[in-house]
Amino acid sequence: MGFLYRSTRNENETATASEAILKGLAEEGGLFVPDEIPALDVPFEVLAEMDYKGVAYEVMSRMLTDFTEEELKYCINGAYDSKFDTELIAPVKYHHGAYILELFHGKTIAFKDMALSILPYLLTTAAKKNNIDNEIVILTATSGDTGKAALAGFADVPGTRIAVFYPKNGVSPIQEKQMVTEKGKNTFVAGITGNFDDAQTGVKKMFSDKALAEELAANGFQFSSANSINIGRLVPQMVYYVYSYTRLVAAGTIKAGDKINVVVPTGNFGNILAAYYASLMGLPVNKFICASNDNKVLYDFFTTGEYDRNRDFILTTSPSMDILISSNLERLIYRIAGNDATKNAELMKSLSENGKYEITDEMKKNLYQFYGNYATTEEVSETIRKVYDEDGYVLDTHTSVAVAVYDKYKEETGDTLPTIIASTASPYKFTRSVMTAIDPSLDSKEDFELVDELEKVSQVKIPQAVEEIRTAPVVHDTVCDKEEMEAVVKKFLGI
Numbered sequence: 178m179g180f181l182y183r184s185t186r187n188e189n190e191t192a193t194a195s196e197a198i199l200k201g202l203a204e205e206g207g208l209f210v211p212d213e214i215p216a217l218d219v220p221f222e223v224l225a226e227m228d229y230k231g232v233a234y235e236v237m238s239r240m241l242t243d244f245t246e247e248e249l250k251y252c253i254n255g256a257y258d259s260k261f262d263t264e265l266i267a268p269v270k271y272h273h274g275a276y277i278l279e280l281f282h283g284k285t286i287a288f289k290d291m292a293l294s295i296l297p298y299l300l301t302t303a304a305k306k307n308n309i310d311n312e313i314v315i316l317t318a319t320s321g322d323t324g325k326a327a328l329a330g331f332a333d334v335p336g337t338r339i340a341v342f343y344p345k346n347g348v349s350p351i352q353e354k355q356m357v358t359e360k361g362k363n364t365f366v367a368g369i370t371g372n373f374d375d376a377q378t379g380v381k382k383m384f385s386d387k388a389l390a391e392e393l394a395a396n397g398f399q400f401s402s403a404n405s406i407n408i409g410r411l412v413p414q415m416v417y418y419v420y421s422y423t424r425l426v427a428a429g430t431i432k433a434g435d436k437i438n439v440v441v442p443t444g445n446f447g448n449i450l451a452a453y454y455a456s457l458m459g460l461p462v463n464k465f466i467c468a469s470n471d472n473k474v475l476y477d478f479f480t481t482g483e484y485d486r487n488r489d490f491i492l493t494t495s496p497s498m499d500i501l502i503s504s505n506l507e508r509l510i511y512r513i514a515g516n517d518a519t520k521n522a523e524l525m526k527s528l529s530e531n532g533k534y535e536i537t538d539e540m541k542k543n544l545y546q547f548y549g550n551y552a553t554t555e556e557v558s559e560t561i562r563k564v565y566d567e568d569g570y571v572l573d574t575h576t577s578v579a580v581a582v583y584d585k586y587k588e589e590t591g592d593t594l595p596t597i598i599a600s601t602a603s604p605y606k607f608t609r610s611v612m613t614a615i616d617p618s619l620d621s622k623e624d625f626e627l628v629d630e631l632e633k634v635s636q637v638k639i640p641q642a643v644e645e646i647r648t649a650p651v652v653h654d655t656v657c658d659k660e661e662m663e664a665v666v667k668k669f670l671g672i
């Protein structure tokens with residue numbers, strides 16, 4: 178029966194794939210990592226003939242070894258259906274000298290839908306497999322996009338409830354409206370008076386609180402996570418890298434086996450880690466280009482080998498990347514430390530106590546495939562305008578960070594390999610920043626007037642996700658301190 182998942186902080190804590198998905202986080206704050214990443218033993222030419230679901234099955238079945246074929250196909254078929262506005266699910270488009278992988282065609286128009294439309298299926302299937310009778314309570318911290326995507330995925334799913342915490346002043350107006358208008362009866366949303374890191378730290382604290390877990394269990398509940406610390410998020414994210422590569426093979430742009438670069442606008446390091454895991458499975462990647470905004474803690478890390486979160490948290494026009502503690506980097510640290518839980522736990526202790534850690538030269542050598550850089554808010558606007566002027570294609574602010582960093586990478590290295598850029602959100606989610614980048618005089622307009630302007634300039638129809646919140650009533654209006662998070666969760670659960 179395949180390999181196990183193991184905690185990054187305790188080599189003796191293991192779980193099957195379904196148990197790891199149910200738990201979300203390992204004990205003592207560790208993350209589950211696969212003991213091995215099996216080779217994807219299907220030729221790329223064969224994958225190139227499959228649709229998204231077919232590729233998803235091949236990739237996910239290698240990683241989630243205790244799911245049966247029937248269970249996994251049920252999950253995949255339920256997730257990647259007409260909730261997406263294109264049968265391609267994740268179309269690849271050529272603009273500005275790169276292959277833009279559009280990951281925003283799901284229900285909430287951000288790439289989080291790629292994993293969060295399947296996570297509820299994986300989680301409820303995992304609960305059944307493991308004879309869990311408790312109601313599963315999803316606790317989620319969001320920098321803006323995970324929140325709505327998780328709410329949409331879990332809304333009214335029997336046997337589950339979901340609580341979402343977002344930074345009250347740290348998300349775009351459209352992102353906030355999407356969340357606070359969520360109608361699902363099992364949902365709860367609260368803004369916190371703090372930033373994303375505060376929300377994420379608060380959620381992680383609740384996860385590792387044993388007394389709280391016991392109190393929940395006594396009332397028939399247990400926590401799980403919809404954040405990218407859950408391997409049920411990461412594994413579905415590996416799929417689209419393989420999928421997009423095989424679309425380039427199908428189009429004759431590359432030959433099976435040719436190397437490509439991958440550029441990922443990065444926050445919590447989940448999306449780029451999924452690309453790295455896909456490469457360990459056999460995807461031929463030359464460089465993983467990690468693009469940051471002004472919160473450039475990862476750029477500094479890749480440049481110096483020191484991770485240091487002691488700095489000001491900057492609110493940018495790419496709020497979903499406004500993060501100083503990139504949780505999933507821990508999985509990479511564990512790996513470059515030679516899968517050494519003790520060493521990793523030491524570094525993470527230093528991060529929580531001193532806000533920083535430094536890796537050894539030996540570990541740094543293992544990062545040779547990673548390139549980090551960042552784009553300032555000004556560069557993000559310029560890039561949106563530049564790409565729009567070229568051929569009328571409108572980037573969102575996060576994708577623009579990636580494009581700007583890719584331009585820097587090319588300039589620095591002269592590397593001309595075919596390159597896939599993960600496009601993580603629709604520009605409709607960040608209309609004000611996007612439209613004022615194209616035409617600064619539009620700043621005086623209302624948010625939904627800007628939506629209409631964007632439709633005019635982009636010639637892309639306004640997505641359903643935006644239409645439906647124009648007039649929707651606010652359902653959730655809780656705002657709390659980070660210290661109150663536990664109390665409001667208990668209130669939501671009635672305990």
Ligand SMILES: *Cc1c(COP(=O)(O)O)cnc(C)c1O
Nearest residue numbers: 322444445446447448497601602
């Ligand atoms: C979440 C998000 C990111 C960052 O992804 P990570 O997996 O956290 O690195 C980038 N762009 C958008 C639009 C997002 O929603």
